[in-house]
Amino acid sequence: MDAALKLTGVSRQFGGITAVSNVHLDLEPGERCALLGPNGAGKTTLFNLIAGDIPPSSGRIELFGEDITRHPVAARVWRGLRRTYQKSALFDNLSVAENLFLGALGPGGRGHLTVGRSLRSARARWAQVEHTADMVGLSGHLTTTAAALSHGERRQLEIGLALGEDARMILLDEPAAGLSPEERATLTGLLSGLSRDCSLVMIEHDMDMALALTERVVVLSDGALVAEGTPEQIVDDPLVREVYLGGGGEAA
Amino acid sequence: MHTEIRTSLNERLADTARRGNRRDVTTAAVLMALAVLYPLLGTTFQLQLLTSGLITGMVAMSFSLLAGFGGMVSLAQMAFYGMAAYVVGIGGHDMGLPALLTVPLAVLSAAVLAGLFGLIAVRSSGIYFLIMTLALLQMFFGVAMQWQSVTGGYNGVAGIQAPEVAGFSLGDAAPLYLVTVIVAAASYLGLRWLLRTPFGLTLQGIRDRPERMRALGFRVQLHRWLLMVLSGVIAGLAGVLGVYYHGVVSPDVAGLTASLIVVLSALVGGVSSLVGGLIGGILVTVLISVVSYLMQQWFGTSHYWTVVGLIFVVVVKNFPNGIFGVDARTRRVLERVLTRWTGAGSGDGARAPAGNGTSPQTR
Incomplete structure (x- = not known):
């Protein structure tokens, strides 16, 4: 079976600075992977490369066995790739239901127009909206505008936007950023409940959360992949302690 | 529980749409009737x-x-x-x-x-x-x-x-x-x-x-x-x-003048609403006509742009969302005035403002 995501020697330079350097990665379908690393390690840049916001300087990106290195953003989305943002990028003027509707409408086709076609399928999309709202715990807020949600609910909606029914690989950029411990617990529950049909790659600074949700951890430092293993291996790795945990810090 | 929410959401959405549509159809019918009958009265x-x-x-x-x-x-x-x-x-x-x-x-x-x-x-x-x-x-x-x-x-x-x-x-x-x-x-x-x-x-x-x-x-x-x-x-x-x-x-x-009149009309009516453009077009056209007539009458000059420009400054300053996208503050004032005029009990003027005037409403 093809890897869900395969990175081969992916690098990206900005002028003289190497943000991502020769990264190799192989993810199985359904796998959960945490991407760790100190600030400025190139985690979000790597996400931007995978999502297609910026092209890599060199290397090859494959999604489910297909080379998508030169594909535009939308073409990757049609192939099942989704992402969330570190800073919630919601449609503040629209209701939760309308936000999720856009999330459900966008991915379901290839270069479709939203005229006509989506009018016929609108009913099915609304059903999907309610399903997604249920999954992210927002079914009680469907008619609330996104701007009126609490920070925690906004993070839940941020994830909801990425949960189309044909999502097969979701990149989560610090899903728990700025959340209280209770909100973190809600979010951890939500993420662990996601279908295994879908792979997850997660940037997360909260080690407890990252380690609880994933079976593989990849550590980036200065753009390079410096360690890879199960959560247990990573926590015990002296090199990782040095670059990320700041020496003898107790992580787990 | 899920089904309950679903029916209530659907009902609520359908209900709002129905109510909105009925009100819109009535307004549109009245406006169209007035507009179509106008030639009987107007010059x-x-x-x-x-x-x-x-x-x-x-x-x-x-x-x-x-x-x-x-x-x-x-x-x-x-x-x-x-x-x-x-x-x-x-x-x-x-x-x-x-x-x-x-x-x-x-x-x-x-x-x-x-x-x-x-x-x-x-x-x-x-x-x-x-x-x-x-x-x-x-x-x-x-x-x-x-x-x-x-x-x-x-x-x-x-x-x-x-x-x-x-x-x-x-x-x-x-x-x-x-x-x-x-x-x-x-x-x-x-x-x-x-x-x-x-x-x-x-x-x-x-x-x-x-x-x-x-x-x-x-x-x-x-x-x-x-x-x-x-x-x-x-x-x-x-x-x-x-x-x-x-x-x-x-x-x-x-030319630039013609294009600016269009932009001004849209601004006066409020770019966040479509009907604002139509109303703005009529207002600006009437305004230019009236001002140029008065300037001609009073001062014997056709320099109406200065006056029209001043009026626009006032409008844009006081109604940044156009007269049709009246912002929340103005709306509150209008409502208070309306409530006083129509009596506190009438209820119509005291209705809560819908929307905040910044997001385009499809009207």
């Missing part, structure tokens, strides 16, 4: 003024469509208007083609021109988009001015005969007024319907967060381009009516 001059205002209003509506729903501030709308006007003028007057052929061709040409402009312009955004459309407007002006053998150069095409509809000549004030009312209303209703479909929701998403929409798999530029073509069609329809109204078309239709 020819008033009808002409209203016709001219509605035509400007349609172009302003096409401007608001782009600005309010696509986040694209376009100065090129009068080029699409001019394109349609020239096609009717050249085709009908110079080549003697029937209106049945020139009118569809004119609207199509305006759409094609908007499509061509759009290919270039939708790649930029913000101030760059504005400058780009200004450049394209100037290009159109230049071609109209200098391609003398076809466009007639500075003088343009004159003596354009309006066709007959059901035995009435559109050269007469009342028939042209009625046709204009119908075309403007149909354009407005069509756009309003379209903006309430998923396509409209998509456009709002693209206006607010284009990068997120891209990350959700939408073809952002394609949607922008389509909106541009659509605005070209509306401006083109206005151009057809405009050329029959004036009987002439010259490069001035795509």
